[in-house]
Amino acid sequence: MNSCLRPSLHVLLLLCMLMLCACRSTAHMARELPQPDPLALATVQPEYRLAPGDVLLVKVFQVDDLERQVRIDNDGKLSLPLVGEVAAVGLGVAELEREVAARYRDGYLQDPQVSIYVQEANGRRVTVSGAVEEPGIYPLVGANLTLQQALAQAKGVSTVASRRNVVVFRTVQGQKMVARFDLTDIERGQAPDPEIYGGDIVVVYRSDARLLLRTVLELTPFVMVWRAYR
Incomplete structure (x- = not known):
């Protein structure tokens, strides 16, 4: 059993070393990002212009039978009772x-x-990935989100997250830009909570030490059971 475990542990250690190098490389990243392109910024302002794929809830006061949840189709129209198709885009x-x-x-x-x-606004989406509880693509409805709010939509960072290495990718005037943020400093009020815009990608790096510790803890019961039956 020990001979079988040794290669696996070597692989784990190698992966952890690679992640450690990746986390160290983030130390040289910028700590702030410019606002996105004016067109992208416009999609997250109150004067948001409707787009194909947007989901709307339509209500008519005191006429419950006309209430509908509708999605704007690819032709830019939505369909409502009685009146039929209405151009919305x-x-x-x-x-x-x-x-x-x-x-x-x-x-x-x-x-x-x-x-x-x-x-649900199709032009207001942010991708949250990495060491979070529920990675995914989340809609931004209303005003812009902050970084902490975006992470909260993903149910927060996981137990193996490197809270000092949260990276945001953004496209500005056709150029892909990246910045690193320290979630610990933000939570303590020692750094501002940056705004997150539609199209941003938030990546939470993993902590190599926490990942290794959790892996060892997960493997320990199986190792002990094996030894008990040797």
Whole structure:
């Protein structure tokens, strides 16, 4: 059993050394990033213009039967009861509310009060990966998120995270830029919590020491059971 475990441990140690080198290399990264391109920045402002793929919740006051959750199709339209297809792409939420209300007013309702909520904005997404509990692509609805809020959407960092090595990738004017942030300093109020924009990629590096410790702890019960039956 020992001879079988030895190569595996060697591989683990090699991987840990590689990750340690990677974490050290982040020390030379920038500690802040410029704002994204104006077009990308516009997608995360309150005057957000609707795009294909956006999911909207449409409500008509005191007419529950007309409430719908709809997705804007690739042609830029959404389909609603009674009025059929409505062009939505390029409009702001308030503009679409007025358009839908006008459609219902034309032969259906006397004074419709329409409210529309953006539940998922296709242009507002951030990727969170690495040593977090639930890596994935998350929508940004409303105002911009901060780094801590983006990590909270991924259920926080995992037990093997290197909290001092959180890296954000951003494309600015066609150039890919990267910066490293210290989550520990941010949580202590010793560093600002940077804003995260749609299209950003957040990567949490793993701590080599914590990863090795967890691996050893996970392997220990199996080693002890094997020895008990030798």
